[in-house]
Amino acid sequence: xxxxxxxxxxxxxxxxxxxxxxxxxxxxxxxxxxxxxxxxxxxxxxxxxxxxxxxxxxxxxxxxxxxxxxxxxxxxxxxxxxxxxxxxxxxxxxxxxxxxxxxxxxxxxxxxxxxxxxxxxxxxxxxxxxxxxxxxxxxxxxxxxxxxxxxxxxxxxxxxxxxxxxxxxxxxxxxxxxxxxxxxxxxxxxxxxxxxxxxxxxxxxxxxxxxxxxxxxxxxxxxxxxxxxxxxxxxxxxxxxxxxxxxxxx
Amino acid sequence: xxxxxxxxxxxxxxxxxxxxxxxxxxxxxxxxxxxxxxxxxxxxxxxxxxxxxxxxxxxxxxxxxxxxxxxxxxxxxxxxxxxxxxxxxxxxxxxxxxxxxxxxxxxxxxxxxxxxxxxxxxxxxxxxxxxxxxxxxxxxxxxxxxxxxxxxxxxxxxxxxxxxxxxxxxxxxxxxxxxxxxxxxxxxxxxxxxxxxxxxxxxxxxxxxxxxxxxxxxxxxxxxxxxxxxxxxxxxxxxxxxxxxxxxxxxxxxxxxxxxx
Numbered sequence: 034x035x036x037x038x039x040x041x042x043x044x045x046x047x048x049x050x051x052x053x054x055x056x057x058x059x060x061x062x063x064x065x066x067x068x069x070x071x072x073x074x075x076x077x078x079x080x081x082x083x084x085x086x087x088x089x090x091x092x093x094x095x096x097x098x099x100x101x102x103x104x105x106x107x108x109x110x111x112x113x114x115x116x117x118x119x120x121x122x123x124x125x126x127x128x129x130x131x132x133x134x135x136x137x138x139x140x141x142x143x144x145x146x147x148x149x150x151x152x153x154x155x156x157x158x159x160x161x162x163x164x165x166x167x168x169x170x171x172x173x174x175x176x177x178x179x180x181x182x183x184x185x186x187x188x189x190x191x192x193x194x195x196x197x198x199x200x201x202x203x204x205x206x207x208x209x210x211x212x213x214x215x216x217x218x219x220x221x222x223x224x225x226x227x228x229x230x231x232x233x234x235x236x237x238x239x240x241x242x243x244x245x246x247x248x249x250x251x252x253x254x255x256x257x258x259x260x261x262x263x264x265x266x267x268x269x270x271x272x273x274x275x276x277x278x279x280x281x282x283x
Numbered sequence: 284x285x286x287x288x289x290x291x292x293x294x295x296x297x298x299x300x301x302x303x304x305x306x307x308x309x310x311x312x313x314x315x316x317x318x319x320x321x322x323x324x325x326x327x328x329x330x331x332x333x334x335x336x337x338x339x340x341x342x343x344x345x346x347x348x349x350x351x352x353x354x355x356x357x358x359x360x361x362x363x364x365x366x367x368x369x370x371x372x373x374x375x376x377x378x379x380x381x382x383x384x385x386x387x388x389x390x391x392x393x394x395x396x397x398x399x400x401x402x403x404x405x406x407x408x409x410x411x412x413x414x415x416x417x418x419x420x421x422x423x424x425x426x427x428x429x430x431x432x433x434x435x436x437x438x439x440x441x442x443x444x445x446x447x448x449x450x451x452x453x454x455x456x457x458x459x460x461x462x463x464x465x466x467x468x469x470x471x472x473x474x475x476x477x478x479x480x481x482x483x484x485x486x487x488x489x490x491x492x493x494x495x496x497x498x499x500x501x502x503x504x505x506x507x508x509x510x511x512x513x514x515x516x517x518x519x520x521x522x523x524x525x526x527x528x529x530x531x532x533x534x535x536x537x538x539x540x541x542x543x544x
Contacts, residue, residue, distance in 0.1 A: 037387045044388060065410045122304060123311040126528050129535065133482035133527035135489045135501070138520055141330045141508050213398075221400035228402065236403070243406040251406060258403055263395045270394055 075253030092235040099219040103162030111170025158222035165214025173207025209276045332514035340518040356498040364423025364484040372431025380439025397429035419491035426487025427480040434476025438469030471541045478534040
C-alpha cells in the first residue's frame with residue numbers, strides 16, 4: 034500500500050475512534066448513537082439470527098432482480114430514445130427532473146398494482162433504478178465518434194456486427210456508469226419501500242428496531258447496510274475505473 | 284440547415300418545424316393521460332386517482348391557504364439546505380482540490396458516502412435533530428453536499444498547473460488563491476456540481492419531510508399516503524415534478540452557457 038492508501042485508512046480509523054471516544058465518554062448519549070464497537074458486537078449477534086438472515090436474503094434477491102430489470106430495461110429504452118430524437122426531446126426533461134422527486138411516494142400505488150410483497154418493492158426499485166441507465170445509455174451512444182461508424186460502414190460491416198463490435202465497446206464507459214447508478218438507486222428504492230411498508234427485508238427490520246427504540250439492533254442493521262453498500266460501491270467503482278482506462282475517453 | 288443550396292421551404296413548412304416540439308410534447312402529455320386513465324380503469328380508487336380527479340384536486344389546492352403554508356415551510360427548509368450544501372460543498376471541495384494528496388485520499392471515501400442510500404439514515408438524523416426544521420435541513424444537506432464537493436474537487440484538480448503556479452508566484456494566500464484563482468477557473472465544473480446538488484437537496488428536504496416533519500409538502504404527501512388519498516398524492520407529485528423540471532431546466536440552461544464560455 035502507498036502513502037495515499039495508508040492515509041485513507043488512518044482517516045477512517047481516526048474518525049471511527051473519535052466517534053467511539055465521544056460515545057464512551059458520554060459526549061454522545063447512547064440514546065442518540067451507540068459506540069461503533071457496540072454496533073459491531075450487535076452486528077455479529079444479529080447475523081446469527083435466522084430471521085435477520087431471512088431479511089437479508091429477501092432484500093438481496095429483490096435488489097438483484099431490480100438491478101437486472103433496470104439495466105436491461107434502461108438499456109432498451111435508452112437505445113429506443115436515442116433512435117427516435119423526437120421522443121427523446123420530449124422525455125429528457127422528465128428524466129432529468131425525476132432525480133429531484135421522491136418517486137417512492139408511488140410505492141402505495143405499486144402495492145395496489147402488484148400486491149404487498151416482493152414485486153411491489155421491485156417495481157418501485159425499477160422506477161428509481163432505470164432512469165440512470167436510460168440517461169447513460171443515451172449519453173454513451175451520443176459519444177460514439179462518427180468516424181467509428183463511418184469506418185464500420187467502409188468495412189461493409191452488417192448492422193449487427195457494427196453494433197456489437199463498434200458501437201457497444203465505444204459506449205462501454207457510459208454504460209458501466211449507468212449500471213453503477215442503476216445499482217445504487219435500486220438499493221435505495223427497494224430499501225425505501227421496505228421502510229415504508231413491507232412483509233420482510235432489511236429496511237423493515239431497521240424501521241421496526243427504530244420504532245421499538247432498540248438502538249442496538251437498529252445500528253447493528255445500519256452497519257450491515259453500510260458495509261454491504263460500501264463493498265458493492267467500491268467493487269463497481271473499481272470496475273468503472275478499469276473500463277474507463279481500457280476504453281479511453283473520460 | 285443553413286446550406287446555401289437548401290431547397291426553398293414554404294413558409295408553412297418552416298412554421299410547422301418551429302411548432303413541432305410543442306406538438307410532440309402535446310402528443311406525449313396526451314399519451315400519458317390516456318395511459319393513466321386506462322390504469323385507473325384497471326386499478327380503481329384504491330390509493331389511485333383518474334387524471335380528472337387529480338386536476339380537480341390541483342385546483343382546490345391552489346386556493347387552499349394551508350397548502351401554501353406547507354409550500355412556504357418546504358421552501359424555507361430547501362433554501363437552508365441549499366445554503367449548507369453549496370457553501371459547505373464549495374469550501375470542502377476547494378480545500379480537497381487544492382491539495383493533490385488530500386484529494387486522492389478523500390476521493391473513494393466521498394464516492395462511497397455519496398452513493399449510500401441516505402434514506403436509511405433517517406432514524407439517525409431524527410435521533411440527532413428531533414422532529415422539525417433542523418432534521419429537514421440536515422437531510423437536504425447530506426443529499427446535496429456530495430455532488431458539490433466531488434465536482435468542485437475534480438474541477439480544481441483539472442485546472443492547468445500553470446494557473447496554480449502563477450498564483451504561487453504572486454504569493455497569494457490560500458484564501459486569495461481559492462477566491463480569485465481556483466473558483467473562477469473551475470467555475471463550469473463547480474456549477475455542474477451545484478446543479479446536481481440543488482436537485483438532490485430538494486429530494487433530501489422532501490424525504491426529510493416525509494418521515495421527520497409535521498409541516499411541508501413532504502408531510503402533506505405522507506398524510507395523503509396514509510389516508511389512501513390517491514388524488515392528493517398524485518396532485519402533489521405532479522406539482523413536485525413541475526417544480527423540479529422548472530428548476531432543473533433553468534440551471535441546465537445556465538450550465539450550458541458557462542461551459543460554452
